[in-house]
Amino acid sequence: MSAVVTNKATHIVITFYVGDYCFAIEVNKVQEVTGISEVYPVPLASAFVLGLINLRGQIATALSLREFFKHKDNVVNIHPMSVVCRIDGGLISMVVDRVGDVIEVQESLFEKTPETIELEIQKYIKGIYKTNNGFLSLLDIEVIAKELSPHGDSSSVIAS
Amino acid sequence: MAEAEEICDQFIKNLTAYELDPSKEIFDELYRLMHSLKGSAYLFSFKNLGDKAHHLESYLEGFRHQSNGPSQSEIGKLFSDFKVIEIELQSLHPNFKPTGRPEVHSIAQNVSQEHQSSPEPTSINIVDKSKQSQDETNSSIRVSVNLLDNLMTLMGEMVLVRNQVIQLSNRSEDAHLQSLSKKLNVVTSEIQNEMMKTRLQPIGTVINKFQRVVRDLAQDLGKGIQLQIQGADTELDKSLLEAIKDPLTHIVRNSCDHGIESPQDRISAGKPRDGHITIRAYHEGGQVVIEVGDDGKGLHKERLISKAIEKGIISRGDQDKLSESDVFNLIFAPGFSTAQQVTNVSGRGVGMDVVRTNIEKIGGTIDLQSRTGHGTTIKLKIPLTLAIIPALIVQCGSEHFAIPQSKLEELVRVEQTNEENRVEILHGSPVFKLRGQILPLVDLSKVLKRNSNTNYDRGVINIAVVKSEETSFGIVFDAIQDTADIVVKPLNRLLKSLQIYSGATILGDGSVILILDILGVSKVARIGMNRNDYTNHDDKEDKLLADIQDYLLVGLASPTKHAFILNSVFRLEEFNTDQIEQCGNLSLVRYRDATLPIIDLNLILFGEKSKFDQLKTLVIVVRKKDKLYGLMVDTIVDTLSTDVEMETQPIKQKGLFGSLNLPDELIALIDPFEIINLAYPDQIQEPVNKPEVAQLQAVHRENVFVNNESKRILLAEDTVFFRKAIKNVLEKAGYQVITANDGHQALEIMIKEYKSISLLVSDIEMPKMNGFQLAEHLKNNPQLNLIPRMAISSRADSGFLKKGLESGFDMYLEKLNQDVLLNAVEKLMHLKREAA
Numbered sequence: 001m002s003a004v005v006t007n008k009a010t011h012i013v014i015t016f017y018v019g020d021y022c023f024a025i026e027v028n029k030v031q032e033v034t035g036i037s038e039v040y041p042v043p044l045a046s047a048f049v050l051g052l053i054n055l056r057g058q059i060a061t062a063l064s065l066r067e068f069f070k071h072k073d074n075v076v077n078i079h080p081m082s083v084v085c086r087i088d089g090g091l092i093s094m095v096v097d098r099v100g101d102v103i104e105v106q107e108s109l110f111e112k113t114p115e116t117i118e119l120e121i122q123k124y125i126k127g128i129y130k131t132n133n134g135f136l137s138l139l140d141i142e143v144i145a146k147e148l149s150p151h152g153d154s155s156s157v158i159a160s
Numbered sequence: 161m162a163e164a165e166e167i168c169d170q171f172i173k174n175l176t177a178y179e180l181d182p183s184k185e186i187f188d189e190l191y192r193l194m195h196s197l198k199g200s201a202y203l204f205s206f207k208n209l210g211d212k213a214h215h216l217e218s219y220l221e222g223f224r225h226q227s228n229g230p231s232q233s234e235i236g237k238l239f240s241d242f243k244v245i246e247i248e249l250q251s252l253h254p255n256f257k258p259t260g261r262p263e264v265h266s267i268a269q270n271v272s273q274e275h276q277s278s279p280e281p282t283s284i285n286i287v288d289k290s291k292q293s294q295d296e297t298n299s300s301i302r303v304s305v306n307l308l309d310n311l312m313t314l315m316g317e318m319v320l321v322r323n324q325v326i327q328l329s330n331r332s333e334d335a336h337l338q339s340l341s342k343k344l345n346v347v348t349s350e351i352q353n354e355m356m357k358t359r360l361q362p363i364g365t366v367i368n369k370f371q372r373v374v375r376d377l378a379q380d381l382g383k384g385i386q387l388q389i390q391g392a393d394t395e396l397d398k399s400l401l402e403a404i405k406d407p408l409t410h411i412v413r414n415s416c417d418h419g420i421e422s423p424q425d426r427i428s429a430g431k432p433r434d435g436h437i438t439i440r441a442y443h444e445g446g447q448v449v450i451e452v453g454d455d456g457k458g459l460h461k462e463r464l465i466s467k468a469i470e471k472g473i474i475s476r477g478d479q480d481k482l483s484e485s486d487v488f489n490l491i492f493a494p495g496f497s498t499a500q501q502v503t504n505v506s507g508r509g510v511g512m513d514v515v516r517t518n519i520e521k522i523g524g525t526i527d528l529q530s531r532t533g534h535g536t537t538i539k540l541k542i543p544l545t546l547a548i549i550p551a552l553i554v555q556c557g558s559e560h561f562a563i564p565q566s567k568l569e570e571l572v573r574v575e576q577t578n579e580e581n582r583v584e585i586l587h588g589s590p591v592f593k594l595r596g597q598i599l600p601l602v603d604l605s606k607v608l609k610r611n612s613n614t615n616y617d618r619g620v621i622n623i624a625v626v627k628s629e630e631t632s633f634g635i636v637f638d639a640i641q642d643t644a645d646i647v648v649k650p651l652n653r654l655l656k657s658l659q660i661y662s663g664a665t666i667l668g669d670g671s672v673i674l675i676l677d678i679l680g681v682s683k684v685a686r687i688g689m690n691r692n693d694y695t696n697h698d699d700k701e702d703k704l705l706a707d708i709q710d711y712l713l714v715g716l717a718s719p720t721k722h723a724f725i726l727n728s729v730f731r732l733e734e735f736n737t738d739q740i741e742q743c744g745n746l747s748l749v750r751y752r753d754a755t756l757p758i759i760d761l762n763l764i765l766f767g768e769k770s771k772f773d774q775l776k777t778l779v780i781v782v783r784k785k786d787k788l789y790g791l792m793v794d795t796i797v798d799t800l801s802t803d804v805e806m807e808t809q810p811i812k813q814k815g816l817f818g819s820l821n822l823p824d825e826l827i828a829l830i831d832p833f834e835i836i837n838l839a840y841p842d843q844i845q846e847p848v849n850k851p852e853v854a855q856l857q858a859v860h861r862e863n864v865f866v867n868n869e870s871k872r873i874l875l876a877e878d879t880v881f882f883r884k885a886i887k888n889v890l891e892k893a894g895y896q897v898i899t900a901n902d903g904h905q906a907l908e909i910m911i912k913e914y915k916s917i918s919l920l921v922s923d924i925e926m927p928k929m930n931g932f933q934l935a936e937h938l939k940n941n942p943q944l945n946l947i948p949r950m951a952i953s954s955r956a957d958s959g960f961l962k963k964g965l966e967s968g969f970d971m972y973l974e975k976l977n978q979d980v981l982l983n984a985v986e987k988l989m990h991l992k993r994e995a996a
Contacts, residue, residue, distance in 0.1 A: 040672040041559065043608035044658050044684075052664055052672045057317040059649045059664050059672055090652040148654040 009107040013129075015100035015136060016083060019071040022100065024129065024136045031084045031091070033099055036062070048147075053082070053093055060084060060091035063144070069121055087145040094144075105129045105136065113137075167197045168246055169368060175238060176371045191220045197245070209248045216241050239375065305398070308358050315355045316647055316666065322348045323668040359399075360544075363441045363450070364392030366405050370412050374437060377416040384434035385420050387412075391441035396448050400542055403522045404450070407515040411452050411538050412437065414512070419456035419536055429533065431455065447524075448544060453537035459530040464490050488528045492516040520679070523549070523566050551646045551665075552624065553673065554637040556604040560673045561637075562646055562665060563624055567678040569632060571640070572623040576616065583621045583636075587804065590616060592623060592634060599625065601634040602685040607660070628682045635681065644668070648675060660684055709802065709880040711820070713827065714780070715795035717762045722828045723820065724780060725881045726799065728954065730788060731781040740777060749779070749790060756781065758790045759839045761830070765815050782832040784954065789836050800827075814838060817885065833954065833974070871989060872896045872913075876906035876922040876934065877952075886921065886952070889978050890985065903929030907937055914944055919988055922969075924953035924960065932967040939968035948988040952981070 013024035014033070039051040039062050048067035053060050062082065082093040106129075113125045124143050129136035171193045174186050194217045197209075219241070223234070322344055329341035367389055378385035396404075420426075420435030427433055440451040464487055468474045473493045474482070482490075491512045519526045523543045530536040543549065543566065551562040552571075574592065576582050583592045583601065590601040601623065604610075623634040646665040651674075655661060659680035666672055710726035733751070740758060741748050747758035758779060763769050779790040804820050815838055817829040873895050877883040887897045898913075900906035903926050910917065920938070924931035931951055938944045951969040953960065964972040971984055 038671070040674075042655055042658075042661070042674060043559070043610060044660060045655055049655065052674070054666050054670055054672050057313050057320070057666060059651075059666065061652050061655065088652070090650070092652070148652050 016096040017098040060093040360395035394441040415454040419454035455535040458532040553641040555639040562675040574621040713797040714793040903934035935968035
C-alpha cells in the first residue's frame with residue numbers, strides 16, 4: 001500500500017459497526033484490532049463491562065459498545081471484534097459488531113452531534129462525519145475513559 | 161538527572177557521616193560529589209543547578225586546604241545550601257522524567273564503608289551485591305523501568321507456554337521431548353526468579369533520606385536527635401518502596417515530635433541529652449520488617465484512654481477490658497491524635513490511622529510497643545513484593561477467584577450431614593460455630609450476585625476463614641481449585657471502585673481470574689461495619705433494613721431473663737412501694753389523674769406473689785385499648801437490639817410470645833396484652849366486624865392447608881417484631897405472605913400486585929401513611945376495593961374501632977392472638993365484594 005498523503009484538513013480513522021451504525025475512532029488512539037477469545041466476567045461490575053480478556057499476557061477490560069449506545073436488540077454476534085486502546089496506562093477493549101476500513105476523512109465534513117440525539121448517547125460522540133456512505137460517529141474515547149475512572153475512586157461506597 | 165539525584169543522596173549521606181566523624185576522606189568525597197554534580201549539570205545545560213553546585217564546591221574548597229575542616233555551624237550552612245540545590249533539582253524534574261528514575265546506574269560507589277551510620281549504596285544492581293567493590297563501576301548498566309516491566313510481561317507469557325509444553329510432554333511418549341521440557345521448566349523458573357529480583361531495590365533509597373528529615377526536624381524543634389539506620393540494603397519491591405515512603409516519613413516525624421523529649425526533659429529524666437531514633441530493616445519469614453524505635457518518653461496509657469473516651473472511640477466501660485497492646489493500638493483508630501496542639505511537624509489531621517490504612521493496603525501489618533519513659537517502637541511488616549503473591553484459587557459457580565494467602569487464616573470443610581456442627585441459617589444468613597465462636601459467613605455467590613445457590617441442606621460446605629482488620633469471617637465457596645503464586649495485575653479504576661477486587665491475574669492455562677479484596681468483601685457484606693463506621697446513618701432506617709428489633713430486658717423471680725418488645729412499652733415508672741394501694745384484689749397507683757392498675761408479673765407467670773419489701777417498685781406501663789396498665793418487675797436490666805428471630809414454644813406458655821435464643825442465653829418474651837387479659841379476663845376485646853362479615857362462616861380448620869397455597873396476604877406492619885410474628889403465624893397456616901414496612905409501601909405493593917393479593921392485614925399506627933389512610937385509599941379505588949381488609953392493632957379502644965370500620969376495614973382485631981387471627985383471616989378470605 002502506498003503511503004497515505006495527509007494534509008492538515010484530513011484525519012485517518014478506523015471505522016467499525018455497532019448495530020447498523022458506523023462509528024469511527026482516530027487511528028492513532030487504537031493499539032490494535034483483534035478477535036475475541038474468551039471473556040471472563042466481573043461480577044457486580046456495571047452492565048457495560050463485559051469482563052476481562054487476556055491480551056497476550058496483559059489484562060484488558062472489555063466494554064460493550066452495544067451497551068453504551070443502548071442496542072438492546074439481543075442479537076448474538078458470534079464474531080465480535082475488539083478495538084483495543086490504551087487509556088491511562090490500562091488496556092481497554094471495545095467490543096464491536098464488525099470492523100470496517102481505515103479511511104481518510106475530510107475535516108470539512110465534520111459537524112457537531114445533533115442536539116436531538118439522546119444525551120446519554122450524545123456524550124460519547126465527539127461529532128459526526130458526513131461521508132458518501134452515510135454518517136460516521138466519531139467516538140469520544142476520553143469520555144469513555146472518564147466513565148472508567150469514577151471520581152472518589154476507592155472511597156466510593158457500594159450500595160448493596 | 162537520575163545521576164544528579166544519586167549524587168545528592170550520597171552527598172547528604174556523607175555530610176551526615178562527616179558531621180559525626182570529621183575525617184579527611186569523607187570531606188574529600190563531599191567535594192568530589194559536588195564537583196561531578198556541577199560537571200553533569202553543565203553538561204546537560206542546567207545552568208542554574210550548575211551555578212549553585214559550583215558555588216558550593218568553591219565553598220567546600222575553602223575548607224579543603226584548612227587543617228581543621230568546617231565547624232558545626234558551618235556544616236549547618238552546608239546542609240541549608242545543599243537544600244537549595246535539591247529544590248533546584250526537583251524543579252527540573254517534571255520536564256525530564258516524571259515517573260521515577262532508571263533503576264540501575266553506574267556511579268562509583270566509594271562510600272566510607274567503615275562508618276556504621278553510612279548505609280549501603282543507593283542503587284539497584286543486577287550483579288550480586290556482596291561482590292561489589294569500589295572499582296566495579298562497569299558491572300552495572302542503566303535500564304529503564306518500562307523495559308523491565310515489558311520483560312516481566314513477556315516472562316509471564318513464557319511461563320504460560322512452558323506450562324503448555326509440560327502438559328504436552330506429559331502426554332507424550334517421546335523421551336527426548338520429556339527431557340527437553342524438563343530443562344525448559346528449570347530454566348524458565350530460574351529466569352523467572354532472576355527477573356523478579358530486578359524489581360527489588362534496597363530500602364536505603366527511602367530511609368537514607370530520613371537522615372536529612374530528622375536533622376532538619378531536630379533543629380526546628382530544638383531537640384538533639386540522632387538517627388541510626390540498620391539494614392539499608394534490605395531489598396523491597398520498587399512499588400512497595402514508594403508506598404511505604406509516606407507512612408514511614410509520618411512515623412519518623414511523629415517520633416521526633418512526640419517521642420523524643422526536649423533536651424532539658426531528657427537530662428532531668430536522667431537520659432543522655434540527645435535522643436536516638438533507630439530504623440532497622442531486615443528480612444523475616446518472607447517479609448520485610450521495618451522497625452522505627454525511639455528512646456523518648458513513650459506512650460502515656462492513661463492519656464490514651466481518656467483521649468479515646470473523649471473522642472468516642474471506646475466507651476467508658478470498655479477501658480478495663482483493653483489489654484496493653486489494645487491501648488497502644490488505639491492511636492491507629494480513626495480520629496485519634498494525642499498531640500495537644502497542632503505543630504507544623506505533626507498533628508495536621510493526618511493521623512496514624514492513615515498510616516495503618518496505607519500499610520494494610522499493600523498487605524502489610526503495623527504494630528506498636530511502648531514503655532512509658534523508655535520509648536516507643538513501631539514495627540511494620542511488609543510483603544517482599546506486591547507483584548507476586550501466594551494465593552488460594554477457589555471456585556464459585558462457573559468462575560474462579562483468588563484469595564491472597566496473607567489474609568487466609570484457615571480452611572474449614574463442613575459436612576452438612578454432621579448434625580452437631582454444621583452451617584446453620586440464622587435469620588437468612590449462614591453462620592458456623594468454629595471452636596465455640598460464631599463465625600459470620602459470607603456466601604460468595606450471594607455477595608457477587610451469581611445465580612448459583614449454595615445448598616446448605618446437605619453435602620459439604622467449604623469455608624475460607626479470612627481476617628480483615630480486626631474481624632474474622634468465613635467466605636463460603638463451592639470448591640478449592642488450586643494454590644498458586646500469582647502475578648498481580650492492576651484493574652482499571654472503575655473495577656477497582658467496586659472495592660471487592662484488588663486485581664486480576666492470568667493463570668497457567670491463560671485464563672483470567674479476579675483477586676478478591678478481603679477488606680472490600682467484608683465492606684460489601686457489611687461485616688465489622690458496626691465498629692468501624694462512624695458516619696451518621698439514619699439509625700432507625702438502618703434498623704428497619706437490618707430487621708433489628710429493640711427489646712427491654714427485665715428481671716423477674718426466675719433465673720431466665722424476660723424481655724418486652726420496646727415498642728409496646730409506653731413508659732417506665734418507679735413508684736414508692738407505699739404509693740401502691742390495695743383495693744379489693746386490685747393493686748392501684750394514682751397516675752396521671754387516674755388510677756393505674758398494677759399487675760404482678762411474678763404472680764401471673766410463676767404463680768407466686770412478689771414481695772413488696774423494697775422501697776421502690778419498678779413498673780412498666782403498657783397501653784391496651786385506651787387504658788394504661790402497670791406491669792411490675794423486679795429489675796430493669798438493659799435494652800437489647802438483635803435480629804435474632806423469636807421462636808414460639810411448642811407448648812404455648814401463658815403470657816409469653818415465645819423466646820429469643822441468643823448465642824449465650826435464652827430470653828423469654830413477654831406478651832403484655834395477654835398478661836393483661838389474664839389479669840382482667842372481662843376486658844378481652846372480641847373482633848369487631850362489619851355486618852356482612854359476621855354472616856360468613858369460618859371454614860373448618862382442617863381444610864386450611866389444602867386451600868391456602870394460592871392465597872397471598874399483604875401484611876403492613878412497622879414494628880419488626882410483630883411483622884415477623886404475624887408473618888410466621890400466617891405462613892404456618894399455609895398462606896403466602898408479603899410484607900410492607902408502612903402504609904405507603906403497602907399501597908405501592910397493592911397497586912402493583914393487586915391481582916395476586918387475596919387479603920390485606922394492616923396495622924393502624926404506622927409511619928408515612930397510617931392504616932386508616934391506607935384503607936381510605938383502597939376503598940376509593942374500584943380495583944383495590946375488591947380485596948378484603950383487616951386491621952390489627954394494639955390500639956383497640958372504641959374510638960379506634962369505629963374509625964377503623966368507617967375508613968373501610970372489614971374487620972378490626974386486637975393484637976395478637978393466633979387463633980383469633982387465623983379464624984378472622986379465613987373468614988375474610990371468603991368475603992366477596994361486588995365491584996362498585
